[in-house]
Amino acid sequence: xxxxxxxxxxxxRCARSLIIAGGYNGFSYADISEAVGIRKASIHHHFxxxxxxxxxxxARYREDTEAALAHLALQEPIDQLRAYTEYxxxxxxxxxxxxxxxxxxxxxxxxxxxxxxxEVREYFRLLSAWLTSVIERGAKQGTLKLSGTARSEAETFxxxxxxxxxxxxxxxxxxxxxxxxxxxIERLTAARQ
Amino acid sequence: xxxxxxxxxxxxRCARSLIIAGGYNGFSYADISEAVGIRKASIHHHFxxxxxxxxxxxARYREDTEAALAHLALQEPIDQLRAYTEYxxxxxxxxxxxxxxxxxxxxxxxxxxxxxxxEVREYFRLLSAWLTSVIERGAKQGTLKLSGTARSEAETFxxxxxxxxxxxxxxxxxxxxxxxxxxxIERLTAARQ
DNA sequence: TGCTACCTACCTTCTAGTAGGAAGCCCGTC
DNA sequence: GACGGGCTTCCTACTAGAAGGTAGGTAGCA
Numbered sequence: 001x002x003x004x005x006x007x008x009x010x011x012x013r014c015a016r017s018l019i020i021a022g023g024y025n026g027f028s029y030a031d032i033s034e035a036v037g038i039r040k041a042s043i044h045h046h047f048x049x050x051x052x053x054x055x056x057x058x059a060r061y062r063e064d065t066e067a068a069l070a071h072l073a074l075q076e077p078i079d080q081l082r083a084y085t086e087y088x089x090x091x092x093x094x095x096x097x098x099x100x101x102x103x104x105x106x107x108x109x110x111x112x113x114x115x116x117x118x119e120v121r122e123y124f125r126l127l128s129a130w131l132t133s134v135i136e137r138g139a140k141q142g143t144l145k146l147s148g149t150a151r152s153e154a155e156t157f158x159x160x161x162x163x164x165x166x167x168x169x170x171x172x173x174x175x176x177x178x179x180x181x182x183x184x185i186e187r188l189t190a191a192r193q
Numbered sequence: 194x195x196x197x198x199x200x201x202x203x204x205x206r207c208a209r210s211l212i213i214a215g216g217y218n219g220f221s222y223a224d225i226s227e228a229v230g231i232r233k234a235s236i237h238h239h240f241x242x243x244x245x246x247x248x249x250x251x252a253r254y255r256e257d258t259e260a261a262l263a264h265l266a267l268q269e270p271i272d273q274l275r276a277y278t279e280y281x282x283x284x285x286x287x288x289x290x291x292x293x294x295x296x297x298x299x300x301x302x303x304x305x306x307x308x309x310x311x312e313v314r315e316y317f318r319l320l321s322a323w324l325t326s327v328i329e330r331g332a333k334q335g336t337l338k339l340s341g342t343a344r345s346e347a348e349t350f351x352x353x354x355x356x357x358x359x360x361x362x363x364x365x366x367x368x369x370x371x372x373x374x375x376x377x378i379e380r381l382t383a384a385r386q
Numbered sequence: 387t388g389c390t391a392c393c394t395a396c397c398t399t400c401t402a403g404t405a406g407g408a409a410g411c412c413c414g415t416c
Numbered sequence: 417g418a419c420g421g422g423c424t425t426c427c428t429a430c431t432a433g434a435a436g437g438t439a440g441g442t443a444g445c446a
Contacts (some may be wrong), residue, residue, distance in 0.1 A: 007391080022304030025218035028435060042392050044437065099300070106363040107292070107300050111215030117365075124363040148376050159356030159373045166355050167348060170299040170317040172310075180352045183341050187380075200425080221401065235426050237403065 008046040010036045012057050020099045023108050024054060024116070051113035054105075058119035061101050062126060069130050077138030078189060081131075085161060085181040092165065092174045099169070103162040128154050135188070144188045153188065160184050201239040203229045205250050213292045216301050217247060217309070244306035247298075251312035254294050255319060262323050270331030271382060274324075278354060278374040285358065285367045292362070296355040321347050328381070337381045346381065353377050 014035045018027035029050070033040045047053035068087075072080045091097040102123040109117055131154035138144030146153050164180035207228045211220035222243070226233045240246035261280075265273045284290040295316040302310055324347035331337030339346050357373035 022218065022301055023216055025215065026301060026304045029437085030434070039393060040436085041394080041438080045391065048437090050436070102363070103359055104300050106359045107297050108215055108219060109362045109365075111219045121363055121365065124360065147380055152372065152376060155360060155369065155373050156353065156376060159360050160349065160353045161356065162359050163352030163354065163356030166296055166299045166359075167317065167352050169302045170295070170314055172302075172314065176348065179345065180349050183345060183349060187340055222403085223400075232427060233402085234404080234428080238425065241403085243402070 007036070007038060007042070011038075011043055011046055011053070012060060015053055015057055016061070016101055017097075019054070019057070019101055019104060020097060023104055024050075024112055025108070051115055055113070055115045055119055058102065058105065058116060058123065062119065062123045065123065066126060069126075076143065077134045077141065078143055078185070080134050081138075081157070081185050081188065085178075085185065088161065088165070089174075089178045089181065092168055092177050095174075098174070099165050100162065103165060106162075124158070127158055131157050138188070146188070157184065200229070200231065200235070204231075204236055204239055204246070205253060208246055208250055209254070209294060210290075212247070212250070212294055212297060213290060216297055217243075217305055218301070244308055248306070248308045248312055251295060251298065251309060251316065255312065255316045258316065259319060262319075269336065270327045270334065271336055271378070273327050274331075274350070274378050274381065278371075278378065281354065281358070282367075282371045282374065285361055285370045288367075291367070292358050293355065296358060299355075317351070320351055324350050331381070339381070350377065 011032055014032050015027065018031055018035075021027070029040045029043050032038075032043055036043075043053070047056065069084075072083050075083065088100070092099075102120045105112060105116065105120045106124070109120065112120070128151070132151045135144055135146065135153050135157070136150040139146050139150060161181055161184070164177045167180065168174055168177040204225055207225050208220065211224055211228075214220070222233045222236050225231075225236055229236075236246070240249065262277075265276050268276065281293070285292075295313045298305060298309065298313045299317070302313065305313070321344070325344045328337055328339065328346050328350075329343040332339050332343060354374055354377070357370045360373065361367055361370040
Protein backbone atom coordinates (compact mmCIF):
# COMPACT_ATOMS: atom_id res chain seq x y z
CA UNK A 1 0.00 0.00 0.00
CA UNK A 2 2.90 2.30 0.77
CA UNK A 3 5.34 0.77 -1.73
CA UNK A 4 6.72 2.88 -4.52
CA UNK A 5 5.54 0.34 -7.06
CA UNK A 6 3.39 -2.55 -5.92
CA UNK A 7 3.14 -5.76 -7.88
CA UNK A 8 -0.41 -4.97 -8.97
CA UNK A 9 0.80 -1.59 -10.24
CA UNK A 10 3.48 -3.35 -12.22
CA UNK A 11 0.94 -5.77 -13.64
CA UNK A 12 -1.34 -2.92 -14.67
CA ARG A 13 1.47 -0.90 -16.23
CA CYS A 14 2.71 -3.91 -18.12
CA ALA A 15 -0.77 -4.84 -19.31
CA ARG A 16 -1.26 -1.29 -20.52
CA SER A 17 1.84 -1.47 -22.70
CA LEU A 18 0.70 -4.78 -24.10
CA ILE A 19 -2.80 -3.50 -24.86
CA ILE A 20 -1.38 -0.43 -26.55
CA ALA A 21 0.60 -2.78 -28.77
CA GLY A 22 -2.07 -5.28 -29.68
CA GLY A 23 -5.41 -4.75 -27.96
CA TYR A 24 -7.41 -6.94 -25.60
CA ASN A 25 -6.81 -10.19 -27.46
CA GLY A 26 -3.23 -9.28 -28.26
CA PHE A 27 -1.77 -10.19 -24.89
CA SER A 28 -1.95 -13.03 -22.38
CA TYR A 29 -1.31 -13.65 -18.70
CA ALA A 30 1.87 -15.42 -19.80
CA ASP A 31 3.13 -12.23 -21.46
CA ILE A 32 2.58 -10.22 -18.29
CA SER A 33 4.07 -12.99 -16.17
CA GLU A 34 7.27 -12.85 -18.18
CA ALA A 35 7.54 -9.07 -18.24
CA VAL A 36 6.78 -8.53 -14.55
CA GLY A 37 8.83 -11.50 -13.35
CA ILE A 38 5.97 -13.20 -11.56
CA ARG A 39 4.09 -16.46 -12.09
CA LYS A 40 0.83 -16.60 -14.02
CA ALA A 41 -1.11 -17.79 -10.98
CA SER A 42 0.05 -14.75 -9.00
CA ILE A 43 -1.60 -12.45 -11.50
CA HIS A 44 -4.86 -14.27 -10.83
CA HIS A 45 -4.35 -13.50 -7.13
CA HIS A 46 -4.38 -9.75 -7.90
CA PHE A 47 -6.93 -9.89 -10.70
CA UNK A 48 -9.21 -12.95 -10.75
CA UNK A 49 -9.85 -12.75 -14.49
CA UNK A 50 -8.63 -10.91 -17.56
CA UNK A 51 -11.78 -8.79 -17.62
CA UNK A 52 -11.12 -7.64 -14.02
CA UNK A 53 -7.58 -6.73 -14.92
CA UNK A 54 -8.52 -4.68 -17.96
CA UNK A 55 -11.52 -3.08 -16.29
CA UNK A 56 -9.29 -1.92 -13.44
CA UNK A 57 -6.69 -0.78 -15.92
CA UNK A 58 -9.15 1.35 -17.88
CA ALA A 59 -10.73 2.78 -14.72
CA ARG A 60 -7.29 3.75 -13.44
CA TYR A 61 -6.42 5.21 -16.85
CA ARG A 62 -9.54 7.33 -16.77
CA GLU A 63 -8.81 8.57 -13.27
CA ASP A 64 -5.27 9.48 -14.26
CA THR A 65 -6.57 11.30 -17.30
CA GLU A 66 -9.13 13.14 -15.19
CA ALA A 67 -6.41 14.26 -12.79
CA ALA A 68 -4.12 15.36 -15.60
CA LEU A 69 -6.87 17.35 -17.28
CA ALA A 70 -7.79 19.01 -13.98
CA HIS A 71 -4.17 20.00 -13.71
CA LEU A 72 -4.55 22.10 -16.86
CA ALA A 73 -7.52 24.01 -15.48
CA LEU A 74 -5.71 27.32 -14.96
CA GLN A 75 -4.41 27.53 -18.51
CA GLU A 76 -6.07 29.33 -21.38
CA PRO A 77 -8.43 27.15 -23.49
CA ILE A 78 -6.16 27.24 -26.53
CA ASP A 79 -3.21 26.17 -24.40
CA GLN A 80 -5.22 23.36 -22.89
CA LEU A 81 -6.01 21.99 -26.33
CA ARG A 82 -2.35 22.35 -27.29
CA ALA A 83 -1.22 20.60 -24.10
CA TYR A 84 -3.53 17.70 -24.88
CA THR A 85 -2.34 17.14 -28.45
CA GLU A 86 1.30 17.81 -27.59
CA TYR A 87 1.14 15.23 -24.84
CA UNK A 88 0.14 12.61 -27.39
CA UNK A 89 2.57 13.90 -29.98
CA UNK A 90 5.37 13.34 -27.46
CA UNK A 91 4.12 9.84 -26.54
CA UNK A 92 3.87 8.82 -30.18
CA UNK A 93 7.17 10.46 -31.02
CA UNK A 94 9.27 8.67 -28.42
CA UNK A 95 7.29 5.44 -28.74
CA UNK A 96 6.59 5.31 -25.01
CA UNK A 97 2.80 5.13 -25.16
CA UNK A 98 2.05 5.57 -28.84
CA UNK A 99 -1.71 5.07 -28.58
CA UNK A 100 -4.61 5.87 -26.29
CA UNK A 101 -5.66 2.68 -24.49
CA UNK A 102 -9.34 3.56 -24.76
CA UNK A 103 -9.17 4.48 -28.43
CA UNK A 104 -7.65 1.08 -29.10
CA UNK A 105 -10.16 -0.78 -26.97
CA UNK A 106 -13.03 1.15 -28.56
CA UNK A 107 -12.20 -0.47 -31.89
CA UNK A 108 -12.63 -3.91 -30.33
CA UNK A 109 -15.83 -3.17 -28.44
CA UNK A 110 -17.95 -5.95 -30.03
CA UNK A 111 -15.66 -8.63 -28.54
CA UNK A 112 -14.88 -6.90 -25.23
CA UNK A 113 -16.32 -7.97 -21.87
CA UNK A 114 -19.28 -5.68 -21.08
CA UNK A 115 -17.70 -4.24 -17.93
CA UNK A 116 -14.71 -3.08 -19.97
CA UNK A 117 -16.99 -1.52 -22.57
CA UNK A 118 -18.68 0.57 -19.86
CA GLU A 119 -15.33 1.91 -18.66
CA VAL A 120 -14.19 2.77 -22.18
CA ARG A 121 -17.44 4.56 -22.85
CA GLU A 122 -17.00 6.52 -19.64
CA TYR A 123 -13.56 7.63 -20.81
CA PHE A 124 -15.01 8.99 -24.04
CA ARG A 125 -17.71 10.83 -22.08
CA LEU A 126 -15.09 12.33 -19.79
CA LEU A 127 -12.98 13.49 -22.71
CA SER A 128 -16.00 14.87 -24.51
CA ALA A 129 -17.22 16.77 -21.46
CA TRP A 130 -13.81 18.26 -20.78
CA LEU A 131 -13.24 19.34 -24.39
CA THR A 132 -16.75 20.76 -24.63
CA SER A 133 -16.21 22.92 -21.55
CA VAL A 134 -12.76 24.06 -22.71
CA ILE A 135 -14.04 24.96 -26.16
CA GLU A 136 -17.11 26.66 -24.69
CA ARG A 137 -14.91 28.80 -22.49
CA GLY A 138 -12.68 29.68 -25.43
CA ALA A 139 -15.69 30.71 -27.45
CA LYS A 140 -17.06 32.93 -24.68
CA GLN A 141 -13.66 34.57 -24.32
CA GLY A 142 -13.48 35.03 -28.05
CA THR A 143 -10.14 33.21 -28.25
CA LEU A 144 -11.70 30.26 -30.08
CA LYS A 145 -13.90 30.41 -33.14
CA LEU A 146 -16.51 27.68 -33.51
CA SER A 147 -18.15 26.39 -36.67
CA GLY A 148 -20.92 24.56 -34.78
CA THR A 149 -21.74 23.90 -31.16
CA ALA A 150 -18.97 23.41 -28.60
CA ARG A 151 -20.10 19.81 -28.20
CA SER A 152 -19.90 19.20 -31.93
CA GLU A 153 -16.43 20.74 -32.10
CA ALA A 154 -15.38 18.59 -29.16
CA GLU A 155 -16.53 15.37 -30.85
CA THR A 156 -14.71 16.37 -34.03
CA PHE A 157 -11.61 17.09 -31.99
CA UNK A 158 -11.69 13.67 -30.30
CA UNK A 159 -12.30 11.84 -33.56
CA UNK A 160 -9.52 13.68 -35.37
CA UNK A 161 -6.99 13.08 -32.62
CA UNK A 162 -7.79 9.37 -32.41
CA UNK A 163 -7.85 9.04 -36.18
CA UNK A 164 -4.47 10.74 -36.34
CA UNK A 165 -3.08 8.07 -33.99
CA UNK A 166 -4.43 5.45 -36.37
CA UNK A 167 -2.87 7.15 -39.38
CA UNK A 168 0.49 7.54 -37.64
CA UNK A 169 0.45 3.79 -37.02
CA UNK A 170 -0.69 2.94 -40.51
CA UNK A 171 2.02 5.01 -42.19
CA UNK A 172 4.57 4.04 -39.56
CA UNK A 173 5.35 7.75 -39.22
CA UNK A 174 4.89 9.62 -35.92
CA UNK A 175 5.04 12.96 -37.73
CA UNK A 176 1.62 12.32 -39.27
CA UNK A 177 0.01 12.85 -35.87
CA UNK A 178 1.28 16.40 -35.48
CA UNK A 179 0.62 17.12 -39.15
CA UNK A 180 -3.07 16.40 -38.57
CA UNK A 181 -3.57 17.81 -35.07
CA UNK A 182 -1.74 21.11 -35.57
CA UNK A 183 -4.14 22.43 -38.24
CA UNK A 184 -6.98 21.12 -36.06
CA ILE A 185 -6.10 23.63 -33.36
CA GLU A 186 -5.24 26.41 -35.80
CA ARG A 187 -8.69 26.12 -37.28
CA LEU A 188 -10.22 26.78 -33.86
CA THR A 189 -8.08 29.86 -33.35
CA ALA A 190 -9.95 33.08 -33.91
CA ALA A 191 -7.05 35.29 -35.02
CA ARG A 192 -4.48 33.67 -37.28
CA GLN A 193 -0.97 35.11 -37.18
CA UNK B 194 -13.70 -19.61 -61.33
CA UNK B 195 -17.12 -18.86 -62.76
CA UNK B 196 -19.12 -19.63 -59.61
CA UNK B 197 -21.31 -16.96 -58.08
CA UNK B 198 -19.67 -17.44 -54.70
CA UNK B 199 -16.69 -19.73 -54.35
CA UNK B 200 -15.68 -21.23 -51.03
CA UNK B 201 -12.63 -19.00 -50.78
CA UNK B 202 -14.87 -15.97 -51.36
CA UNK B 203 -17.09 -17.15 -48.54
CA UNK B 204 -14.08 -17.61 -46.28
CA UNK B 205 -12.84 -14.11 -47.07
CA ARG B 206 -16.22 -12.51 -46.58
CA CYS B 207 -16.70 -14.30 -43.30
CA ALA B 208 -13.20 -13.41 -42.08
CA ARG B 209 -13.87 -9.77 -42.94
CA SER B 210 -16.97 -9.70 -40.73
CA LEU B 211 -15.02 -11.31 -37.90
CA ILE B 212 -12.11 -8.87 -38.22
CA ILE B 213 -14.51 -5.92 -38.26
CA ALA B 214 -15.89 -7.23 -34.98
CA GLY B 215 -12.69 -8.01 -33.13
CA GLY B 216 -9.53 -7.50 -35.16
CA TYR B 217 -6.79 -9.92 -36.19
CA ASN B 218 -6.57 -11.75 -32.88
CA GLY B 219 -10.32 -11.65 -32.35
CA PHE B 220 -11.17 -14.55 -34.64
CA SER B 221 -9.97 -18.09 -35.30
CA TYR B 222 -10.10 -20.66 -38.07
CA ALA B 223 -12.73 -22.43 -35.96
CA ASP B 224 -14.99 -19.36 -36.11
CA ILE B 225 -14.77 -19.24 -39.88
CA SER B 226 -15.20 -22.99 -40.11
CA GLU B 227 -18.48 -22.77 -38.24
CA ALA B 228 -19.84 -19.78 -40.14
CA VAL B 229 -18.94 -21.04 -43.61
CA GLY B 230 -19.93 -24.65 -42.92
CA ILE B 231 -16.58 -26.13 -43.78
CA ARG B 232 -13.88 -27.93 -41.79
CA LYS B 233 -10.89 -26.08 -40.35
CA ALA B 234 -8.46 -28.04 -42.47
CA SER B 235 -10.27 -26.97 -45.64
CA ILE B 236 -9.57 -23.34 -44.82
CA HIS B 237 -5.88 -24.19 -44.70
CA HIS B 238 -6.23 -25.64 -48.19
CA HIS B 239 -7.37 -22.26 -49.52
CA PHE B 240 -5.15 -20.14 -47.27
CA UNK B 241 -2.11 -21.93 -45.81
CA UNK B 242 -1.87 -19.63 -42.81
CA UNK B 243 -3.80 -16.90 -41.07
CA UNK B 244 -1.43 -14.26 -42.40
CA UNK B 245 -2.10 -15.40 -45.99
CA UNK B 246 -5.80 -15.22 -45.38
CA UNK B 247 -5.76 -11.72 -43.95
CA UNK B 248 -3.22 -10.43 -46.48
CA UNK B 249 -5.45 -11.65 -49.29
CA UNK B 250 -8.47 -10.18 -47.56
CA UNK B 251 -6.91 -6.74 -47.22
CA ALA B 252 -5.55 -6.79 -50.78
CA ARG B 253 -9.01 -7.66 -52.07
CA TYR B 254 -10.54 -4.97 -49.86
CA ARG B 255 -8.17 -2.41 -51.31
CA GLU B 256 -8.92 -3.44 -54.89
CA ASP B 257 -12.65 -3.22 -54.21
CA THR B 258 -12.20 0.21 -52.68
CA GLU B 259 -10.11 1.33 -55.64
CA ALA B 260 -12.83 0.20 -58.04
CA ALA B 261 -15.56 1.88 -56.02
CA LEU B 262 -13.67 5.16 -55.87
CA ALA B 263 -12.99 5.02 -59.61
CA HIS B 264 -16.72 4.65 -60.06
CA LEU B 265 -17.22 8.08 -58.49
CA ALA B 266 -14.83 9.76 -60.93
CA LEU B 267 -17.46 11.65 -62.91
CA GLN B 268 -19.06 13.27 -59.88
CA GLU B 269 -18.23 16.69 -58.50
CA PRO B 270 -15.53 16.72 -55.77
CA ILE B 271 -17.97 17.71 -53.04
CA ASP B 272 -20.30 14.89 -54.07
CA GLN B 273 -17.44 12.41 -54.06
CA LEU B 274 -16.59 13.34 -50.48
CA ARG B 275 -20.25 13.05 -49.54
CA ALA B 276 -20.55 9.68 -51.26
CA TYR B 277 -17.57 8.40 -49.27
CA THR B 278 -18.85 9.47 -45.86
CA GLU B 279 -22.43 8.52 -46.64
CA TYR B 280 -21.31 5.05 -47.65
CA UNK B 281 -19.82 4.56 -44.20
CA UNK B 282 -22.72 6.25 -42.46
CA UNK B 283 -25.01 3.66 -44.09
CA UNK B 284 -22.73 0.74 -43.15
CA UNK B 285 -22.50 1.89 -39.56
CA UNK B 286 -26.19 2.67 -39.42
CA UNK B 287 -27.45 -0.71 -40.53
CA UNK B 288 -24.67 -2.58 -38.73
CA UNK B 289 -23.64 -4.42 -41.90
CA UNK B 290 -19.99 -3.38 -42.00
CA UNK B 291 -19.72 -0.90 -39.16
CA UNK B 292 -15.97 -0.34 -39.42
CA UNK B 293 -13.24 -0.04 -42.02
CA UNK B 294 -11.16 -3.24 -41.98
CA UNK B 295 -7.94 -1.34 -42.52
CA UNK B 296 -8.68 1.26 -39.86
CA UNK B 297 -9.19 -1.56 -37.39
CA UNK B 298 -6.08 -3.43 -38.44
CA UNK B 299 -4.03 -0.21 -38.33
CA UNK B 300 -4.63 -0.03 -34.59
CA UNK B 301 -3.10 -3.48 -34.16
CA UNK B 302 -0.09 -2.93 -36.42
CA UNK B 303 2.59 -3.75 -33.82
CA UNK B 304 1.31 -7.32 -33.50
CA UNK B 305 0.33 -7.88 -37.14
CA UNK B 306 2.30 -10.08 -39.58
CA UNK B 307 4.52 -7.78 -41.69
CA UNK B 308 2.86 -8.72 -44.98
CA UNK B 309 -0.49 -7.60 -43.60
CA UNK B 310 1.01 -4.32 -42.39
CA UNK B 311 2.23 -3.58 -45.92
CA GLU B 312 -1.23 -4.10 -47.36
CA VAL B 313 -2.88 -1.92 -44.71
CA ARG B 314 -0.35 0.83 -45.35
CA GLU B 315 -1.06 0.60 -49.05
CA TYR B 316 -4.76 1.11 -48.35
CA PHE B 317 -4.05 4.29 -46.43
CA ARG B 318 -1.84 5.52 -49.29
CA LEU B 319 -4.59 4.79 -51.79
CA LEU B 320 -7.17 6.63 -49.74
CA SER B 321 -4.84 9.55 -49.17
CA ALA B 322 -3.96 9.84 -52.86
CA TRP B 323 -7.60 9.70 -53.91
CA LEU B 324 -8.76 12.28 -51.35
CA THR B 325 -5.84 14.57 -52.20
CA SER B 326 -6.72 14.54 -55.89
CA VAL B 327 -10.43 15.07 -55.20
CA ILE B 328 -9.77 17.97 -52.83
CA GLU B 329 -7.22 19.45 -55.23
CA ARG B 330 -9.75 19.40 -58.03
CA GLY B 331 -12.37 21.00 -55.81
CA ALA B 332 -9.95 23.75 -54.85
CA LYS B 333 -9.06 24.48 -58.48
CA GLN B 334 -12.75 24.63 -59.36
CA GLY B 335 -13.36 26.88 -56.39
CA THR B 336 -16.05 24.56 -55.01
CA LEU B 337 -13.86 23.59 -52.06
CA LYS B 338 -12.07 25.94 -49.71
CA LEU B 339 -8.82 24.68 -48.20
CA SER B 340 -7.14 25.76 -44.98
CA GLY B 341 -3.82 24.12 -45.85
CA THR B 342 -2.53 21.94 -48.68
CA ALA B 343 -4.81 19.42 -50.38
CA ARG B 344 -2.67 16.64 -48.93
CA SER B 345 -2.99 18.02 -45.43
CA GLU B 346 -6.76 18.35 -45.80
CA ALA B 347 -6.89 14.78 -47.09
CA GLU B 348 -5.01 13.41 -44.08
CA THR B 349 -7.29 15.33 -41.73
CA PHE B 350 -10.29 13.96 -43.59
CA UNK B 351 -9.09 10.37 -43.26
CA UNK B 352 -8.23 10.77 -39.58
CA UNK B 353 -11.57 12.37 -38.76
CA UNK B 354 -13.60 9.72 -40.59
CA UNK B 355 -11.75 6.86 -38.90
CA UNK B 356 -11.90 8.58 -35.54
CA UNK B 357 -15.63 9.05 -36.00
CA UNK B 358 -15.98 5.28 -36.49
CA UNK B 359 -14.12 4.79 -33.23
CA UNK B 360 -16.37 7.27 -31.41
CA UNK B 361 -19.53 5.72 -32.81
CA UNK B 362 -18.35 2.40 -31.41
CA UNK B 363 -17.31 3.85 -28.08
CA UNK B 364 -20.64 5.60 -27.51
CA UNK B 365 -22.57 2.72 -29.02
CA UNK B 366 -24.36 5.29 -31.16
CA UNK B 367 -24.19 5.20 -34.99
CA UNK B 368 -25.45 8.80 -35.19
CA UNK B 369 -22.13 10.06 -33.83
CA UNK B 370 -20.47 9.19 -37.12
CA UNK B 371 -22.68 11.48 -39.19
CA UNK B 372 -22.56 14.15 -36.50
CA UNK B 373 -18.80 14.35 -36.93
CA UNK B 374 -18.43 13.82 -40.67
CA UNK B 375 -21.16 16.19 -41.80
CA UNK B 376 -19.48 19.33 -40.42
CA UNK B 377 -16.21 17.97 -41.82
CA ILE B 378 -17.55 18.34 -45.36
CA GLU B 379 -19.38 21.58 -44.64
CA ARG B 380 -16.13 23.14 -43.53
CA LEU B 381 -14.58 22.33 -46.90
CA THR B 382 -17.48 23.91 -48.77
CA ALA B 383 -16.67 27.35 -50.11
CA ALA B 384 -20.15 28.85 -50.10
CA ARG B 385 -22.37 28.03 -47.14
CA GLN B 386 -26.10 28.15 -47.73
C1' DT C 387 -3.94 -17.53 14.05
C1' DG C 388 -4.99 -15.52 10.08
C1' DC C 389 -3.89 -12.79 6.26
C1' DT C 390 -1.24 -11.48 2.05
C1' DA C 391 1.57 -12.63 -1.58
C1' DC C 392 3.45 -15.75 -4.05
C1' DC C 393 4.56 -20.44 -5.57
C1' DT C 394 4.24 -25.39 -8.15
C1' DA C 395 1.48 -28.26 -10.54
C1' DC C 396 -2.26 -29.00 -12.88
C1' DC C 397 -6.74 -28.59 -15.84
C1' DT C 398 -9.64 -27.68 -19.89
C1' DT C 399 -10.27 -25.53 -23.94
C1' DC C 400 -8.76 -23.35 -27.83
C1' DT C 401 -5.04 -22.17 -31.15
C1' DA C 402 -2.90 -22.60 -35.82
C1' DG C 403 -1.26 -26.00 -38.43
C1' DT C 404 -0.22 -31.03 -40.49
C1' DA C 405 -0.71 -35.81 -42.47
C1' DG C 406 -2.97 -38.45 -45.24
C1' DG C 407 -6.90 -40.04 -47.53
C1' DA C 408 -11.54 -40.00 -50.28
C1' DA C 409 -14.58 -38.07 -53.80
C1' DG C 410 -15.25 -35.85 -57.93
C1' DC C 411 -13.79 -33.97 -62.27
C1' DC C 412 -11.04 -32.84 -66.38
C1' DC C 413 -8.10 -34.65 -69.97
C1' DG C 414 -5.33 -37.34 -72.79
C1' DT C 415 -4.78 -41.86 -75.01
C1' DC C 416 -5.40 -46.38 -76.39
C1' DG D 417 -15.80 -44.77 -74.82
C1' DA D 418 -13.42 -46.90 -71.24
C1' DC D 419 -9.30 -46.39 -68.56
C1' DG D 420 -6.14 -44.11 -65.72
C1' DG D 421 -3.49 -40.09 -64.19
C1' DG D 422 -3.48 -35.91 -61.96
C1' DC D 423 -5.69 -32.08 -60.01
C1' DT D 424 -8.89 -29.78 -56.85
C1' DT D 425 -11.56 -29.77 -52.90
C1' DC D 426 -12.82 -31.31 -48.91
C1' DC D 427 -12.61 -34.61 -45.16
C1' DT D 428 -11.09 -37.19 -40.47
C1' DA D 429 -7.73 -37.40 -37.19
C1' DC D 430 -4.10 -35.59 -35.11
C1' DT D 431 -0.28 -32.48 -33.07
C1' DA D 432 2.19 -29.10 -30.05
C1' DG D 433 1.67 -25.25 -27.83
C1' DA D 434 -0.77 -21.42 -25.80
C1' DA D 435 -4.93 -19.68 -23.65
C1' DG D 436 -7.36 -18.51 -19.13
C1' DG D 437 -8.05 -20.44 -14.90
C1' DT D 438 -7.88 -23.60 -10.42
C1' DA D 439 -6.18 -26.34 -6.33
C1' DG D 440 -3.56 -26.38 -2.84
C1' DG D 441 0.60 -25.32 -0.48
C1' DT D 442 4.42 -22.27 1.67
C1' DA D 443 6.78 -18.25 3.59
C1' DG D 444 6.56 -14.08 5.97
C1' DC D 445 4.34 -10.85 8.76
C1' DA D 446 1.09 -8.74 12.23
